Amino acid sequence: MIHFVLLISRQGKVRLTKWYSPYTQKERTKVIRELSGMILSRGPKLCNFLEWRGLKVVYKRYASLYFCMCVDADDNELETLEIIHHFVEILDRYFGNVCELDLIFNFHKAYYILDEVLIAGELQETSKKSVARVIAAQDTLIEHAKEQSNSLSNIIAQATK
C-alpha cells in the first residue's frame, strides 16, 4: 500500500502531503526533511527509487515539482511510477496544463483529486474519465449549493428584517 504522498518543490518546499499511515506531526516533519534531502540530491540519470527504512520511495520529477510516494518494500516500483503519472495526468486535465502555481493556490483541489485517485493508500480509480466526472460533479454541485445557500440566506435575511 501507499504510506504517504509528498509533493516537494525543487527548493525543498512542501506543496502537498497526504499520509495514509499514521505519522505524528513530528515524524512527518522528520520524514519530509530526510526524504527531501535524499531526493533532491539525486542526479537526473539515477533510478527513481529509494530504499528507505524498510520501505521504498518512488519519486518522479515534473518540472520543478517532485512527486513522491512511499510504498511497501514488495510493491511494484514501476507501477507506482505510473500511479504518480496517472495522478499528474489527471491534475493536468483538470487544471489544463498544470503547473506548480495551480497546486500552490488550489492545493485543496489537488487534495480532492488525490482523494478520488487514492483511498486508504490504494489506487481506487484507474479511469481518468471517471475521476474527472466526479470532480466535475462536485464542482458544479458546490457552485450550485453555494448559490442555493446564498439565496436561502438572503431570503432568511430579508424575512427576518
Next chain:
Amino acid sequence: MESWANVIMKKAFKHGSQNTIDQLKTIGRELSMGTQGNWLSSKEYLDLVKAIGEAKSKAEEESIVMAEIEHLKKRIMEPDVPRKKMKEYIIRLVYVEMLGHDASFGYIYAVKMTHDDNLLCKRSGYLATTLFLNEDHDLIILIVNTIQKDLKSDNYLVVCAALTAVCKLINEETIPAVLPQVVDLLGHPKEQVRKKAVMALHRFQQRSPSSMSHLLTKFRQILCDKDPSVMSAALCALFDLVSADVKGFKNLTASFVSILKQVAEHRLPRAYDYHRTPAPFIQIKLLKILALLGAGDKHASENMYSVLMDVIKRNEPGKGDPGSNITNAILYECICTITAIMANSKLLGLAAEITSRFLKSDSHNYKYMGIDALGRVIEINPDFAEEHQLSVIDCLEDQDDTLKRKTLDLLYKMTKSSNVEVIVDRMISYMRTLSDAHNKTEIATRIIELTERFAPSNQWFIQTMNQVFELAGDLVPVKVAHDLMRLLSKGAGEDDEEADSLLRSSAVESYLQLLAEPKLPSILLQVACWVLGEYGTVDGTHSADDIIGKLCDVAEAHPGDNVVKGYAITAITKICAFEIGAGREVELIPECRSFVDDLLASHSTDLQQRAYELQVFFGLGADLVRKVLPVNGSGEEIEFDRELPFLQEFVDSALANGARPYLDENERLGVDSGMSSFVSSSRSHHEPSHGLRFEAYETPTAAIPSGSAAAPSSLLPDFEESVTELTRSVRNQTDSSQVDLLGPEVARLRLDGVQRKWGRTSGSSQPSLAPTPASEQQRRDSGVSEGASSNKESSPAELWDGDGAEPRHEIYSSSFEGKKVEREIPAEKQRLAASLFGGSSVQKGSSGGVKGGVKASKAAGNVRPGEKGVPPRPAAGSGKKKNWSAAEPKQASSSLMDLVDMSGDDSLPVHDAKASYDPFKELEGLLGVPSTAASSTSVGLGKSTMDFMSLYDSAPVVSQSASSLAGDSDVLSLSHRRSGGMDGANGVEGGLIDLNILPSLSPLAGLGELAQSSSSLSPSTGVSDKKGPSRQHSLQKDAASRQVGVTPTGANPALFQDLFG
C-alpha cells in the same frame, strides 16, 4: 477574469523576476477583490502564500508561519465567525499544518465544520479532519455521529465525502458504529459510492479482521460487480484476504484467471486503458493474487500458464524497443508471479528473457527491476546468474546508491561458501560509505549472517567481525560479540587444540594491534579486553604486565564507558589469577594499581565489586585460584541439574519432620484463589494466629497491638500489591514450617523498608505474615526480633566489614544456636537486598562479605576440615538446621524468587544512576561478577555470558529470565556466605560445590531452560511477570527506603549520600 489572472500569475512565477512578482502582487490583490465569492481567493491567504514563496530563508518562512498561526488562533476563536470565513481559516490551517507546524488548536473547528449542512463546508471539514487527525485521535468520537448521518444522505457526493473520511478516521473501536451502513452502501446505485464502500471495508479488514469475518463472502460477490472500478477495489481487499488465508480462496483461482484473461484481451471499457494498455493496474493486482494462489500448488499453477503466456506476449515490446513503463511494470509483475508459482520451464524461460532485457537496458529503473527480478529467478535456477555476472558487476559499481544496494541484496541471496569472501568484502567497503544508522545496521546484520554461515576459516571470521565492529560499532547486537567470544573459546569444534591456540594467539595479536588505534567502538573494546584477559598470556609471547598495561590503557582511554572498564578489570583479574595459579608472584604495575583504586571507589557497584574481587585473588593460594579461574576455562561446558538432587536429603528430613510437601505454583494458586480479596479486606481476622510473628519482628519501641488493629488494607497500597503474591503464598501455608522460615524473612525484609517508610503501622502487616507458633519458631522469632530490633541496622556492617570472617567463623562454628542463626539470616537477606538494590556503600559491604566468605571457606578447608562447611551463613547444624535443610528446595527457590523479584528491580536503580548504559550490558556485567568472585563459576563465564546474551533476543519471558540471571549471579556472590549454611554437610568442598551448583541454576542454562527455571524455581516470578512495572516500582521504593533504614553505617557514607542525597 480568474483564468486571466491565473495565466499571468503562472507567467510571473515562471520568470520569477522582481518585476513580475510585483505585478503578481497587484494581480493577486485584484484577484481577491474581483472574485470575492471564491472562498479561497481572500487577500490574506494570497499574501500568506506569496510571502512564504518569497521567503529567503527557512527562518523567515518560520516567522511568517508563526505569525499566521497566531493570527488564525485569534480569529478562529472569535464568536460568530461567518461560515465562509471559517472555511477559509480551516483551509489556511491545513496549509500551515502541511508546512509542518502544529495547528492542533484548530482541529475542533474542522470537526465542527463537518457538521455543517452546506456540502461545501462539509467537504472542507472532512478534508481538514482527514488531513489533521490520525485514527487514534480523541476528536474522532465527535465525528462518528456526523459520519453516520452522512452515510445515509441521499446526495451521493455527501456519501462519498463521508466514505473518504471513514477510510482515514474510523478506528477499531468505532468500526461497529458505521459498519452496517457501509455494508448497505455496497448496494448503492452509484459506482463511486460502491467503490468507496468496498475500500472502506478493506480498511476495516486491515484494522480489525475479527469484526469483518462475517463479510468475507461479500467481497466475493463484489468481484462480480458490473463496474470495473468496483471490481478492482474488491481486488485490493481480496489480495489481503488471500495472503492471510490462501486455502480459503483457492476456488477463486479460475475466476481470477478468467478476469485477467478478459482484461488482457481488452474487454474493459476504453476509459480504463492507460497509455493504450488495458487496465494495467488491474492486471498487476490480479497477477499479485495469482502469485499467492499458485505458490506451491501445482494444480492452480497449471491453470495460470496460458493466461500468463498471453499477458507476457501482449506486453512484450518488439525487438530493440525498451517498452513503456507500464508494460514493463506488468512484465515485472509476471516475473514475480512466475517465480512464485510452480511454473513450467517455458514460462521460466520467458521470465529469464525479460530479466536479461531489463538488465541490459540503459535505464537505471529497469536495471533496478532487473536486479530484483534476477534475485527471484536465481532462486529457482541458480545457474542463470552466471550469464549476467557482468551486468551485475556493473550495477554494483554504479554510482547510483539505490542500485548498488539492490545489487548487494542480490549478492546476499547468491552467497555461497565459495564467494563469501568477495561478497562480504564488497559489503564492508559499501558499509564504509554509509552514514545513517538504519542502513548500516541492516548491512551489518547481513554481513554477520553471511560470515557466520559461510566463513571459510575462523581466522577470517574474526577479522571480518573486527571490521564490522569497527565500522558499525555499537549498532551491532551484543550477541554477535558474544558469539565471537564463544567461537574463540570453543575453538574450531574439532579437537584440534593446536589450531585453536594458534587462532587465539592470532586473535590476541590482532587485538593488540587494534588497540593501538584511537576511537574504537565500545563493543570491539569489550571483545578485545575479553580476548586479552582470556588468552593474552597463554602462549607466553606477552608478559602479564604488558597485557595488563594495555588493558589499563584501554580503560583509561574510555573513562565514561563503564562496560569497557568492567571488561578490562575482569580481564586483569583473570590474568592475575592465571599468574597466581601458575605460582608466580604478581605485583601490579602502578598504573593498574591506581586503576583498581579508582574502581574501588567507583560509583558503579558493578565495577567496585569487580575490583574487590581482584583484590581477593591476591589473598588466595595458587591451588584455589587455579580452581576458581582455570586457564582456558571459558570453553568448558558446565553441566547442571535443575532438579537439585543434592538437596534431596534435606527435603526428606524436612518431610520426616512434618514439613508440608512442596506445592507447585498452580496448585498453590488454586488454593489461593480468592486470596487477594481476603488479603485486602479481612486481614485482621488472621492476625491473632500470627501474633507471635508479629512480636518477633517488631522493634522494641513499636506499639504492637495498635498497629495490628490499624493494619489492614488501607496500609501500604503499593507495597501490598507488590507483595501480594508472596504474602499470599506465605500466609496460605502458615502452618508449614518451611514456609514459615521463608515467610518471616521475606516479610520482614520487605516490611522493614516499609516500616521505615510508613511508620509504625506497617508493623501490623507483619503479624499476618507470621507463621503459626511453634516452639522452635518462637525461639527463632525471638532471636529474630532481637536481631531485628537491636542488630538489624548494625549487624551487616559489624558482621561483614573488614575481616570479620574469622570471628564470625568462630561464632558460627562453635555455636549453632538458632537465635544467632536466625539473626544472621535476616541480616544476610537484608544485605542481599541492599546489594541488589545497588547502593554503593552497601555493595562494599557485600563484597567485603564475599571476601570474608572466601576466606572463611578457605580457612575451613585448610584448617578445620571437620567443620568446614560451617559458614558465615549459619543455618547449618542444630534442629534449626534441619528446618533449613528441609526448606532447602523451597528455600533455594524462594530465595531465588526473592532475588529474582528484586533483581528485576535491581537493574532499575542501576540504570537510573547511569541512564546511558545499555541495560543488557549492565546485566551482563552483573553476570560477570560472580564468575571472578567465586570459584569455578568462572568456568562458565564465557559461556554463561554468551548464553545469557543469546537469551536476550527479545521475548519478554526471556527478559524476565535474564533478570533472574542477574539475580542468580548475586546469589553466587552471596553463596560464599550462604553455602555453608545451606549444606555444611558437604564438607571441604562445600563452598565450591555449592557454587558450582548454584550458578548452574541459571547462567549456564540455555535460554529455554532459563525461562523455565526462572518460573519453575521461583513460583512468584511467574506472577510477578504479570504484575509488571508497578510491582517493580513499589519494590524499588521499598528497597530505597529500606536501604536508608537498614544500612546507615555503610562502609562509605559519602557514596551513600551521592546516591540518595
